[in-house]
Amino acid sequence: MLISPACRDALEGWLIHRKSLDGVADNTIEAYRSDVLGFLNFITGHFGDATGLKPLERVKPTDMRAWMASERKRGVAARSLARELSSVKSFYRWLAEREGFEPTAVLATRSPKFQKKLPRPLAVDAARAMIDTVETQASSDWIAARDAAVLTLLYGCGLRISEALGLTFAQAPLPDVLRITGKGGKERIVPVIAPARVAVDQYLAVQPHSLLPDDKLFRAVRGGPLSARQIAKAMESARMQLGLPATATPHAMRHSFATHLLEAGGDLRAIQELLGHASLSTTQAYTAVDTARLMEVYDNAHPKGRKHG
Incomplete structure (x- = not known):
């Protein structure tokens, strides 16, 4: 009706x-x-x-x-x-x-209950291997450089895939910090690490398309804007080659950025700002996966936690 x-x-x-x-x-x-x-x-x-x-x-x-x-x-x-x-x-x-x-x-209608799936990060070596593998399996040098640059932005700067693919040619070469407009129009400042700037420069040096300032920075084979699905497909092939689980997605690269920062001693609120999360609870969900493992490390390292033989 x-x-x-x-x-x-x-x-x-x-x-x-x-x-x-x-x-x-x-x-x-x-x-x-x-x-x-x-x-x-x-x-x-x-x-x-x-x-x-x-x-x-x-x-x-x-x-x-x-x-x-x-x-x-x-x-x-x-x-x-x-x-x-x-x-x-x-x-x-x-x-x-x-x-x-x-x-x-x-x-007043109650929402159905469901178990929230926590995002799963990649190990540091797996995240690096993912970037290397999408490069080696690409069909041409410029596509290899492109895919590596996109994944480096996800993992090195914590960008969402939509944010990375939303960058324009006018923003290149990338500055030391990017002003990113994320979900809900919320703006944040994101530091750009040197490997990410280098990866984007390498891509721009070999990509074959003529770009105008307002054009999307990352291009598909035929010259149109690159889609998130194309990056996801490249990661699917790479994770099969590496024997990684289906959770190794573009979003997992962003999650890995947050988790590895926390493991290195990063402040949770600072990570929240870098990710552009509206609430700290969202950022905590990103890192909750690792809490048990971090406590295990603490227990093993702390004198009171060691088992006496």
Whole structure:
């Protein structure tokens, strides 16, 4: 059943609000659109009424449970359903304030429980081997230099893959520090280590395309902007060659940056700033994986922790 024009207009109004006032990224906007549109379609069919916003104002806890049960029956995982519910709640907060109705039935809905997957870092030697391997398996010298430069930015500077691929030709050669605009339009200052600057310089010296200042720095074979999927595929081949697990992804290189900094004595709050995390708890999730191992090292090294034979 098609949703009413009023519901569709409300959805578009909310998305415009999130993008313009909150600085939400385009990919996130599309995810919001999909999540809320699915919910609106369900509610419209559930009530059999596509007139105005009335179906949305009538939603009760039993209707929310029916929607969530329908999603689970469709095969939606608990983690994905939790994200959908979060999108729907955000939409309802905005709509209820605008239209003056009571949103408690939706806002009070409990998110399904799921086990959060902690990101897994690579060991220092594995991270370095990954960069070396994507170089050696590339089909040409300039692609080898390109892939190595991208991974060096992820591992050496802690950039997200979208941030590395968002760099423009005008930013080259890379300065000592980069001003990066991350999630939610949040800006941060990122020091650029010498190996990252050198890797980008080596790529620029051999890449065959003519670039304008506003062009993306990293290019695909045919000259278009490089996609994250192409880097992920290069890492897939490299990790198979190295015998590394499927968790060895572009995101794992960024995570490895954070973990290895912490192991070297880095301050957690400073690492939070470098990564551009809004909350310290997110940064702690990056490093929690290693807490048990660090305690084991401490216990073995500390006189009170040593077992006496």
